[in-house]
Amino acid sequence: MNFDISGAKIFFRIPxxxxxxxxxxxxxxxxxxxxxxxxxxGLCIFxxxxxxxxxxxxxxxxxxxxxxxAENLVRNNTGxxxxxxxxxxxxxxxxxxxxxNLISLVGLRSPTAxxxxxxxxxxxxxxxxxxxxxxxxxxxxxxKGFTTPIxxxxxxxxxxESATPISMACRHFGNVLSGVVxxxxxxxxxxxxxxxxxxxxxGAVGDFLSGIPILAVGLPAIMSFYFxxxxxxxxxxxxxxxxxxxxxxAAEG
Numbered sequence: 001m002n003f004d005i006s007g008a009k010i011f012f013r014i015p016x017x018x019x020x021x022x023x024x025x026x027x028x029x030x031x032x033x034x035x036x037x038x039x040x041x042g043l044c045i046f047x048x049x050x051x052x053x054x055x056x057x058x059x060x061x062x063x064x065x066x067x068x069x070a071e072n073l074v075r076n077n078t079g080x081x082x083x084x085x086x087x088x089x090x091x092x093x094x095x096x097x098x099x100x101n102l103i104s105l106v107g108l109r110s111p112t113a114x115x116x117x118x119x120x121x122x123x124x125x126x127x128x129x130x131x132x133x134x135x136x137x138x139x140x141x142x143x144k145g146f147t148t149p150i151x152x153x154x155x156x157x158x159x160x161e162s163a164t165p166i167s168m169a170c171r172h173f174g175n176v177l178s179g180v181v182x183x184x185x186x187x188x189x190x191x192x193x194x195x196x197x198x199x200x201x202x203g204a205v206g207d208f209l210s211g212i213p214i215l216a217v218g219l220p221a222i223m224s225f226y227f228x229x230x231x232x233x234x235x236x237x238x239x240x241x242x243x244x245x246x247x248x249x250a251a252e253g
Contacts, residue, residue: 008114029114036099036111040092066091077241078248086247089128093121094240101176101232112176112235115169122165125243129164132250168242175235 008028015023047063056064070091074083097112104110111117134142146157195211 008109027114028109029111029117032103032108033100033111033117035108036096036103039099039103040095070094073240074244077244083244083248083251086244090240090244093243094236097121097172097236097239098233101236102229104180104232105229110176110180110232112172113180115173118169118173118239119165121172121239122169125168125246126165129246129250132247136251164246168239172235172239175231179231 010025010027011031012026013023014026047059047066049059051060051063067087070087071084074087074090075081078086100111100117104113130142133145137145146154146161148157199207
């Protein structure tokens with residue numbers, strides 16, 4: 001049984017005729033990322049259709065629960081309503097991460113198994129962190145912060161600052177990709193073991209059974225429950241929490 005971990009498939013390229021930009025690559029990650037956005041958009045439209053002030057239905061109750069959960073997550077970790085402007089961003093980030101992680105349950109490759117996705121998220125968060133630091137202490141104050149406690153520490157402070165988006169991206173990417181690889185290796189190994197075991201049966205019966213990965217039924221599903229459900233949701237939560245704390249700390253100066 002072949003097991004390919006070469007990365008996302010490239011469906012086609014759109015030439016830009018610009019040497020600097022090169023071709024626009026439409027890969028499996030791009031297509032599934034758009035599918036994730038369509039799923040989330042569809043759910044939002046479905047849950048917010050026909051909103052009422054009184055006598056709300058189960059659909060609206062679920063929508064309000066999601067909004068309240070996002071509000072509580074931000075307010076409980078920032079100490080008030082000062083950072084309420086983060087609620088839409090945090091909610092969108094968490095939803096995108098969860099759906100991207102769990103979409104592998106239906107056999108699609110998770111976009112978060114591609115480092116470029118987490119890198120884009122981390123750069124967005126890093127831009128918001130930097131903007132809040134400049135807003136809190138001014139541009140000169142932000143630049144002066146690299147020279148504390150003594151000017152000789154400037155290179156190390158710059159390195160520490162740039163490590164924030166790198167660590168956020170690599171943490172999420174590494175955990176999601178490791179789950180994809182481990183699940184794939186287990187499934188492939190059990191398929192090989194199944195073929196070897198049932199191949200010992202002589203005749204047409206052995207040939208037929210050895211072509212079916214019987215031993216691969218069960219254990220991969222259990223492993224998928226951990227890596228796709230538990231770990232996927234947990235990684236989304238950790239990334240969101242780090243986003244909240246980094247931005248809040250930056251705004252406080």
